[in-house]
Amino acid sequence: MRYAIIGAGLSGLTAAYEIHRADPTAHIDVLEAGERIGGKLFTVPFASGPTDMGAEAYLAARGDATEFFTELGLRDSLVSPSNARSLLYAGGELRGIPRGGVMGIPAELADASATEPTVSWEVGGDASVGALVRAAYGEEIVDTLVSALLGGVYSSTADDLGVRATIPALAQALDTLAESGEPLRLSSAVKLVEEGRRGSTASKPVFGTFRGGYAELYETLAEKSGADIHLDCFVSSITAREGGFEVKGGVGIYDRIVLAVPAPTAAVLLRDIAPGASPHLNSIRLASSVVVGMKFDAAEGLPEASGILVAANEPGITAKAFTFSSRKWPHLGDRGGALVRASFGRLGDDAAVRMDEDELVDIALDDLHRITGFDGRAAGLSEIYVQRWFGGLPAYGVGHLSVAAAARGEIARIEGLEAIGAWAGGVGVPAVIADARAAVARLTGAGN
Ligand SMILES: Cc1cc2nc3c(=O)[nH]c(=O)nc-3n(C[C@H](O)[C@H](O)[C@H](O)COP(=O)(O)OP(=O)(O)OC[C@H]3O[C@@H](n4cnc5c(N)ncnc54)[C@H](O)[C@@H]3O)c2cc1C
Incomplete structure (x- = not known):
């Protein structure tokens, strides 16, 4: 059986792993437009250690994700956050949430x-x-x-x-x-x-992450999937052929296809094979954001909090949130100094996402200083990484579940076809994994 998976983000790699598990003899091509795997999971090698520039945590309260990571042999890599709480900046003041x-x-x-x-x-x-x-x-x-x-x-x-x-x-x-x-x-x-x-609040920490960053997850999935991963492989169309599907960018004819790309891209790729799904997928809007990762030599003066959320209407502040990664995660605090992620951009407001890099870093430092009094320039800014996420997250608007279900209904009419990803069953890491696994169970009949 020949499978093509379009997209090597979390959903695509999870699907590849699950297909291989269900059918070790399957031939799996993962076709990825970018030059690396992971999609919105992206661990950057800072001199101080691996640092996530996309997702940085997962909802550990969802036991299925932890079980999955354990199955992958990653149990010992999972770490929990400190007890530090998040703060809110509103009306020119910092307060508890x-x-x-x-x-x-x-x-x-x-x-x-x-x-x-x-x-x-x-x-x-x-x-x-x-x-x-x-x-x-x-x-x-x-x-x-x-x-x-x-x-x-x-x-x-x-x-x-x-x-x-x-x-x-x-x-x-x-x-x-x-x-x-x-x-x-x-x-x-x-x-x-x-x-x-009430009563369901377990004593377990709500969130978790990987000691070596999300690269531990996406690299393990890729390695254990037994798939041929083709980078720089932009798929531009899929057509039905005698005995399967032809993928422009792929190699030969495939029996089964898993689309693991953002909704608007899936809309384009389904135009020929499941045209009824495209309008639904096209109606899902994407929000862009940008993350500025900053490593400071000193941490004195940075609030003892896991981070700060900024009120949407706060005058004079551009950042929407700061994560004090070195306060939130003890393993990152152990590196010394301070690690801070500033986030910018909301649906319909991508001015910051398009800003010049130096300007963005200046704004991140100025906003941080104004909100907390922490002077990042004086603390010594030793490393910076700016990661722009164009169309980073699907907006789950009014009626989203019906839209996703309608798209899925159209896709289900085509045998051998599945479409997964953050638009379908939830944006968080555990939800994306669960949705990809369920899709593979349908595709391989493992769930029957
Ligand atoms: C800034 C940010 C922070 C986040 N933080 C968290 C967090 O802390 N916790 C959490 O649980 N979740 C978080 N999320 C959400 C989570 O990371 C994502 O929902 C999830 O990683 C999406 O995975 P995916 O496989 O659906 O999509 P993607 O990661 O977008 O993967 C899709 C892949 O398809 C490829 N592709 C696209 N078009 C084509 C084409 N035509 N041909 C071939 N390949 C193509 C892309 O290059 C990409 O690699 C965050 C997301 C962002 C953007």
Whole structure:
């Protein structure tokens, strides 16, 4: 059986590994447009040690990912974060992120004497997170807290994200309340989510990462997949042929195809073989961002926090977040000095992503200084890496789950074809892995 996988990011490499596991005799070509594997996972060799410039953590609370990494022989590489907490910069002040609530949405109005308006919600429906929270709690909480928290995951503001795809537990709570026919208050839904969470809070750390960076994962997957990985191999079309698929950029005819590329690219590549899927995939927008990695010789004056989220509407500040990697991860702190990642860019705002590199580093240093008082220039900036992520993350907008399901429905009509990746089953590393594994089980019949 001959397989072509388009894209050597996390989803493509996971698929290659899983196919090889299910059928060790399969011939697998992974066709990658770039000059390296990993996609949005990218570990850069700083002089001080391997440093991630894309994803830098994973949700360890999801046991399936940890199990998968253990199966790959990477258990001893997994490390946990320190207890340092994240801070919020809003209204010119640094403060703690309020505990409780869900994604920054509190379980009650800030002004307890005010009456909370009801919100409109249909069972099974969806709404923009921004619109929903604004209707119930007002403008401020959306721009300060909710957009900052969601933006950290999705590079989009709350207005561009749908409740059902980004805070599914809240959508379910709203469904439950709507079914009961009671007046619908956001605070009641948030309380319901909090109740559901109670008791399930395990003592395990919520996040994890790899001691040697994500390269440990993508290199292991590539190595154990037994696949032929073709770099600098841009695939421009796929056509159905007698007995299989022809891939422009591939070698010969393939029995089965796995598309592991961002949604708009999948839309183009499916034009001939699954044209019904393309409009759905094309409607998924991508958010661009840029990460500036900075290694300082000294750490004195850097807050004892894992990082800072910046309110979306904060005047005079361009950065949307800082990760104090050396405070967040003890193994990085052990390198001495300070390692800081500044992040810029949200859906519809890619000015920073296009900025000149020197200007961007200057802004990162100035914003950091202004917010924390830490003078990075005085601390000695020994290493810098600027990584631009054009179209880095799909925006999970209102109705995203239906869009993804519709695309999947069209793709399922073509035998021997699967399309996976961050657009399909969640943007986080565990979700991307789980989705790729499920797709391979369908493709190889291993799940039957
Ligand atoms: C800045 C940033 C920070 C993140 N942080 C985290 C985090 O801390 N934790 C977390 O869980 N997740 C994080 N994520 C999300 C996570 O990294 C991604 O969702 C995941 O890595 C996406 O994997 P993928 O395989 O779907 O796509 P990609 O990594 O985009 O891989 C797709 C591959 O396809 C290739 N390709 C595209 N077009 C073609 C073509 N025509 N022909 C051949 N090849 C092609 C690309 O070059 C790429 O290598 C982050 C994402 C970004 C951008």
